[in-house]
Amino acid sequence: MKKVKDYIALAIVCAILGLLLSTSFYVHRRAQKTSPESRRVELISVVKDLEQERDGLKDDLKKLRKEIEDYEKEAAADEGVLASFTRELNNLSFAAGLTPVRGPGLEVVLGDSPTVPSGKDPSNYIIHDYDLRVIVNALWGAGAEAIAVNEQRLVGVSTLRCAGNTILANSTRLASPYRIRAIGDPDALYQALREDEGALQLIDGYAKFFGLVVDIKKSSELKLPSYQGSLRIEHAKAVRKGGS
């Protein structure tokens, strides 16, 4: 009977071996599926899809805004009360940044350094989101009336932020060189950049040290695009005058 015992021992061990093998296969396959590399490929396609969707929605929005504009124009033709509403509407959408604007101002071009010496930290040689914010804030501070970064008009709900290694303006990806255009008194805007501590540090300090591209030009005529993003307000409610 020794033989039977041998086989039972073998069977138990083989069962455990099988368990180990299949678990190992399963775990390994799962690990491959969730590896950073395949995750990245997946995420990139998700981002691309979403961006395409967003662009489609932006086009829709543009069409709808155009439609509204047409209605407004129609309404403007009418006399009386409607005309004053239309005037107010025009003023408001102008103030909200929903119309393209032009005027004198300042153009600031910031760009990544063309070369990064080997062995140096490359993040020192590129323009960051906070660099753009420093400039934009200084320009707002100096009384800029409208600002756009590349083709993104900055309005009340605009953001300038960093996602991975790209800068987003109004959640749209930007690429170096970054062209900041501000409409306002060119001299005042220029002076503001010479007086703002953060801007000076960037323009005279980091830019010169790391070879970042900085080009500041006064301009007598700048054209800024209108804000293309959404203005949907979901949570905020207006407080009535005299109400609590």
Next chain:
Amino acid sequence: MRRLYLVPLLGLMAGVLLGFVLKIPIPAAYVKYFGIAVLAALDSAFGGLRASLEKNFNDRLFVTGFFSNTLMAAFIVYIGDGIGVEELYLAAVVAFGVRLFRNLALIRRHIFRSRGWE
């Protein structure tokens, strides 16, 4: 009695099925040690098969060898990582790999000899 060799085979299949049904989640950090343990287990199993063909199979030696080999292999690789000698992993892979192939060759030779094909 002749069909007894099917018993371990059935055990193996049952184990494989159990593994795919249970889907035991091994944390990613331990996958490496687990792999080495599987390699050691595979080596022990082939070693047992060889021993039985050579007619010097000992069930106690086999069972204890299987478990101690498996656990020790994983443990030694773990120790290697702990003391900064990650290459110990390679040593284990090479050692078990060489033994595995040698056992396979010997098993093949035994089968040939027992059937008179040589």
